[in-house]
Amino acid sequence: MDAPFAEMVKAGAMAKMGQGDSPPGAPCAPGGLGLVNNATSDTKALTDTDKRPLREKLLINRDAQRVKRMRTAVGHAARLLHFDAHSELAAQRWNKKFITLTYADVRGWRPGHFTGFRKALREWCVRRKVKCRFVWVAELTKKGAMHYHVVLWLPKGKFLPFVDTQGWWPHGMTKVETAREPVSYIMKYASKTTANDAAGYPKGARMHGCGGLDADARRHLRYWQAPFWVRDELSGRADIRKVTGGYMDKITGEFLPSPWRVCIGPGGEVWVYRIDQEETKQ
Numbered sequence: 441m442d443a444p445f446a447e448m449v450k451a452g453a454m455a456k457m458g459q460g461d462s463p464p465g466a467p468c469a470p471g472g473l474g475l476v477n478n479a480t481s482d483t484k485a486l487t488d489t490d491k492r493p494l495r496e497k498l499l500i501n502r503d504a505q506r507v508k509r510m511r512t513a514v515g516h517a518a519r520l521l522h523f524d525a526h527s528e529l530a531a532q533r534w535n536k537k538f539i540t541l542t543y544a545d546v547r548g549w550r551p552g553h554f555t556g557f558r559k560a561l562r563e564w565c566v567r568r569k570v571k572c573r574f575v576w577v578a579e580l581t582k583k584g585a586m587h588y589h590v591v592l593w594l595p596k597g598k599f600l601p602f603v604d605t606q607g608w609w610p611h612g613m614t615k616v617e618t619a620r621e622p623v624s625y626i627m628k629y630a631s632k633t634t635a636n637d638a639a640g641y642p643k644g645a646r647m648h649g650c651g652g653l654d655a656d657a658r659r660h661l662r663y664w665q666a667p668f669w670v671r672d673e674l675s676g677r678a679d680i681r682k683v684t685g686g687y688m689d690k691i692t693g694e695f696l697p698s699p700w701r702v703c704i705g706p707g708g709e710v711w712v713y714r715i716d717q718e719e720t721k722q
Contacts, residue, residue: 497703500710504635509665510648514577514630516664517650518591518623520657521573525593528571533596538619538626539603542587544612549586549642553611554578558651560608561592570598573652577629578645580637586645589629591622593652670696 525534541557543549554576565572573593580586594600603614619625630648641647653661659679663671666680670687674680679690686698700712 497711497713500712501635502710503638506638506647507633507635510577510633511627511630512665513650513661514575514648515623515627516661517653517657518575518626520660521575521593521650521652522623524652524654524657525573530595535594535596535598536619536622537592537594537600538617538622539590539592540587540615540617541590541603541609542612542614543585546581546583546585548611549645551644554588554646557588557603557608558649560606562651564601564606568598570595571652575626575648575650577626577633577648578641579629579633580640584640586642589626591619591626593622669699 526532541554558574561574562572574590576588576590578586578588592600600616603609603616608614633647638647660676662680663674663676663678666674666682666687670680673696674687674689674694678692678694681688681690683695686696688695699714701715703711703713705711
């Protein structure tokens, strides 16, 4: 009863060795056990058109991206603060001030100098029960000296003291002017900064900032600072936060994985490429 089964096993073994129907004494097909010779196969070698195309990489200019984020943040923060100030019922008229802080020494910048000015300004506003609303931009002169431009919203009847005599800025000179168009004023200086300028900022120096935004205004600002593909997926009511691997809506917990991957070149340059989400799904 095992004879037919034994013949089948023997025939299968002979077929694997390339001796299926060959007459006795015929040479075996070239190649090892389980391999197929290209000469007797219908499989064709892959051509250049059959190969998967290489992903297109984009070179990222980090300084240009930094300037772009700065302009977006300054523009939206200034508009939000201007709207919030003029929506306040306690003060219908506003005294908008434009402050310029310069250094006496071209290389006088040190970490914490501008932080001390902001702290003194906030304490002054708290003592007078005034909401401290301001936007600032750092700028470099042609000689490489750092200086700051600040727009401040104060209610009519609240007068800003002389910054020099108060000792808020002991590192150089100050200038205070009235800003009729505060948003346009600060955006003019934000638009002057280029990618080459951003590369020359001292290490650790911030380029911009603001104060006085409420929670909803900060959420609005984070929305416009997010990439366009995130804004397309999430509504304006979302609280967008950047997390590892992408972005998420803090309110609903919805996570958006980033379609981009970052790689660092041998010279330290940053490259990004877009991945195919369908192929990478498990």
